[in-house]
Amino acid sequence: MNENFAAVFYLVAAVCFIVALKGLSSPRSARLGNVIGAAGALVAVLVVFAAERPDRLVFILLAIAIGGAIGAVAAQRVAMTAMPQMVALFNGVGGAAGALVALLELAEGAGGGLAYLAVTAFTILIGSITFSGSVLTFAKLQEIVTGRPMIFPGMRWVAMVTVAGALATGIWVAVDGAMLGAVLLAVLTLGVGLLLVLPVGGADVPIVISLLNAFSGVTVAASGYVLSNTLLIVAGTLVGASGTLLTKMMADAMGRSLVNIMFGAFAGGSTLGATTESDRPVRSAGPQDIAIQLGYARKVIVTPGYGLAVAQAQHTLRDLADELERRGIEVVYAIHPVAGRMPGHMNVLLAEADVPYEKLKEMTAVNPEFRTADVALVVGANDVVNPAAHTTPGSPIYGMPILDAENASSIVFLKRSMRPGFAGIENELLFDPKTTLLFGDAKDSLGKLVAAVKGL
Template sequence: MSRTVYDLIGLAAGIAFILALKGLSHPKTARRGNLIGAFGAGLATLVVFFYSNENSSLPLNNLGWILGAIAVGLVIGVPAARKVQMTQMPQLVALFNGVGGGAAALVAIVEYLNLGDKASTAVVVFTVFTVIVGCVSFSGSIITFMKLQELMTTRPVVFPAGRFVIAATLASVLGVGGWVVNSLGTTPLLILAGLSLLFGILFVLPVGGADVPIVISLLNAFTGLTVAASGYVLDSTLLIIAGTLVGASGTILTRLMAEAMGRSLFGTLFGAFTAKPQDVAAAGEERPVRSGSPDDVAILLNYARRVVIVPGFGLAVAQAQHTVRELADLMISKGIDVAYGIHPVAGRMPGHMNVLLAEANVPYDQLQEMDEVNPTFGQTDVAIVIGANDVVNPAAQTSPGCPIYGMPILEVNHASNIIFLKRSMRPGFAGIENELLYDPKTMLLFGDAKASLTKVVSALKAL
């Protein structure tokens, strides 16, 4: 295959990626967009096997190894993607992003070893960039994975003089990077990789659990840029286009996600260092809460005119989306006005609740976004909060200095009655106490969300 044909097919794949991103931006075309992207990626991979130039002949060297490695990747990647629970998808995306960054860093290292003294300064600079950012993306993504999987604490990890350690690590990464550019060698490059991995860990550790999706998106954009840089090293227009597209759209997406959570990107990344110690007014102190039975809840609902359901991560964990729909349908049949109040970042990823409720065939017009539902809480008789916490925590509006301060919330505190379905008094993902739980108009129903809802449904049917 000639270089021209090869490049034309690469261009076609690039266009497929643009159409994919465009498609993914609209609900109706999203699935098709994803398939177009997969087609482009498959096409680009296929043609590499048929392209040769003066440096390489067909079939490719090490063909058996290449095909074997792809097979191994398929055996690992496909079942992981097919079997993962909806609740665990964010961490899987983080992991996939991390391995992509790792792959880009490895590609740059191999090409560097291969070129040896023949590498031009520009190629070395781009190699250094790829290794640094690829390694940061790899180790950073592993940390986000561990936070989301709760293999480690979800709270910001801050250690004494943390910011100086991070700054010093960054300075040494850049210093070693300069060393590699000046005095080519394998050892400096490996030191650079090690330091970059360390920096990635330090960079993500101080980020609080609730902000992790923003960081995943940022690291995703980083990986895109490393792919673009390795495209320069390998003289591949396609990699430059694809990587840059992801880098640019990922940056915008990161900003949009941060906006949806009312956070500045800077605050997300460095908030843990600047935040004042939290006022823990009632820490450790036993305070009275009002807990009720499923019958109490059913009675409250039976005489309500308007009910707003606020779903959160607990709903996803309990897989209670079908039961909640059953409850909503039952209330609607009793003439009660029912709506779902959807916080943009409820759950562990933006749009998580929409996906979950769509699975249970909840009619789209019952899902109300935050701006739409907030003014109606004043006329709402009962707000049912199912496994959500941080997204309804009034502390976000009232206590400056708390980690979620400034995040827009669903103002359930304006409803006449609030019912919390919770498993325990444990605070939410951000690790902040919620004053609303102690409010006199709040009733708590402890237990697994699905079990509790089932009981409420049968109690309501009996009324």
């Protein structure tokens, strides 16, 4: 295949990526967008084989087969609650691949010139940060290490020295192209990635995932320059730009700056996470009593959270909503931008249960409706409905926009225990006279509610 044909097919693949990104912007077209994006990736891979005619073809095909098998099995078996961990690993793999490509190209003496070496150094830097930061994020989400911010004495100075050393080493690589410098740069920036994520805890993790996703895109774009591959530059730029915009949107949804989110723990401002349970008295009830509240309401606003994903209760929740709608009750879902453990977690979870997209309402649209709701049904959420965001200066979530569930005529909480959310603070809404708690596993509780509503 000559260069002209290769360029045409690369252009087709790039257009596929752009169309796929547009498709992914809506749940209605997300499935088609995924298919188009996958088709573009397949075209790109086939063009590489046809145009470049790589050496060691058997080993390359073997690696593709092994990686494809692992990916297929993981995609089939991963639970929805583990999806954030998988996204974190994907980010890390993308960063590691870019850094390794840059190291290998430098070792083989490809290219040359200050601009080329500077981009190579940058690829190693950002790719290594993405890899180590993503692995630590995975470990936090998987509870291999604590989800609380991890800070040690003098950490700020260690971070400053490590960053300064990485920048100095990066300049050395850009000027001299020294392989030793490149390896040292990789080691130092692996440390930077760890130091970047260590102080982050609790509800800030979804923002870090989004930021590292943007980093992985930037790594791919930079490695595209190193390899003189325009398609990689286009694809990486798309991922980097969309990840950056999403990070900004999520930071705004938290009501805090990205700097505060990433480094607030140094000043005590990060969401901390906790394990202690409150012993303050609350009002609780059984499924029959709560079914009466729901069954005779006119409007119910469901607020889902991470607990819904943990219990894998989305289908049972849909059954409850269907039963309420058969009784003429209006049911909508209030979606907070950072509910769950990754961007769009609740949207994906509810789409899995075929909840109609028009029933999912974003925070700004649904908040005025809480005043007209008879019941706010909170399933597995905590921090995103905590009034402390409005009323408690100094709270880790103070200033964060929340869902105004407190404005509903009554609030029903489905909770496993009184354990705080990721922010590690009590939710005063649990102690509101309008609030009733139903304790237990969300899936089991929702199943009992479905049966009780049917029996009314």
